[in-house]
Amino acid sequence: MTGDDEAHLRMDPPQIYVERTLAIIKPDAVKHAEEIEDIILNSGFTILQKRRVHLTPEQASEFYVEHYGKLFFPSLVAYMSSGPVIALALARENAISHWRMLVGPTSVTEAKETHPDSLRALYGTDQQRNGLHGSDSYTSAEWEVRFFFPDSIVEPIAVGQAARDYLARSVNPTLLKGLTQLCKKKPDDPVVWLADWLLENNPNKPRVKDTFVEEPK
Numbered sequence: 775m776t777g778d779d780e781a782h783l784r785m786d787p788p789q790i791y792v793e794r795t796l797a798i799i800k801p802d803a804v805k806h807a808e809e810i811e812d813i814i815l816n817s818g819f820t821i822l823q824k825r826r827v828h829l830t831p832e833q834a835s836e837f838y839v840e841h842y843g844k845l846f847f848p849s850l851v852a853y854m855s856s857g858p859v860i861a862l863a864l865a866r867e868n869a870i871s872h873w874r875m876l877v878g879p880t881s882v883t884e885a886k887e888t889h890p891d892s893l894r895a896l897y898g899t900d901q902q903r904n905g906l907h908g909s910d911s912y913t914s915a916e917w918e919v920r921f922f923f924p925d926s927i928v929e930p931i932a933v934g935q936a937a938r939d940y941l942a943r944s945v946n947p948t949l950l951k952g953l954t955q956l957c958k959k960k961p962d963d964p965v966v967w968l969a970d971w972l973l974e975n976n977p978n979k980p981r982v983k984d985t986f987v988e989e990p991k
């Protein structure tokens with residue numbers, strides 16, 4: 775066995791993990807919503823759900839309850855309930871940290887200086903009217919997505935051993951056969967060839983023969 779082979783064996787298996795986060799386009803940035811959604815999609819996010827809502831002051835207070843008691847809390851609540859916002863449930867790998875990176879620092883002045891390409895630098899106005907929100911942790915993402923999308927059924931995503939068991943049971947046996955055939959054939963476009971092979975050899979494909987006889991027109 776070569777050193778390269780040993781290094782491959784020591785490598786962790788690839789992780790399959792799709793994370794969700796809550797994004798809000800705040801009242802001052804709603805006029806730029808189309809542009810912002812394009813940037814979201816071009817940054818590898820999937821928009822799972824979207825709602826345009828006008829929060830009441832009570833709802834805005836509940837959403838930002840962690841800031842209750844701070845000097846800026848009353849004006850934050852007034853601002854967040856001053857006009858419609860767009861709430862988006864976003865998904866991608868490492869969605870929470872990627873979205874916060876794309877959004878940029880809380881202060882728009884700082885965002886313009888240090889992260890001029892961030893969404894807050896582009897669409898925010900000041901420390902408070904900073905255009906966008908993003909969940910800051912896995913726990914708050916779950917809570918915030920439910921806050922805006924209470925009816926959404928959140929399917930737990932299989933991770934770790936559960937993901938490995940699922941793939942080992944449902945996908946790997948067929949995929950391995952396909953990959954073996956692929957290595958024998960070495961087609962020009964291996965991905966398309968494999969996709970066709972998988973469709974043709976899908977063990978879940980109905981096996982009933984098509985017995986209908988086409989009537990002449």
Ligand SMILES: Nc1ncnc2c1ncn2[C@@H]1O[C@H](COP(=O)(O)OP(=O)(O)OP(=O)(O)O)[C@@H](O)[C@H]1O
Binds near residue numbers: 879903909910
């Ligand atoms: N010093 C401040 N003065 C006025 N408004 C503020 C101040 N600090 C924060 N805010 C407002 O409160 C929001 C929540 O503050 P937080 O410290 O959680 O920032 P953040 O995590 O960057 O923002 P968000 O939670 O909206 O994504 C900010 O986005 C901003 O609108």
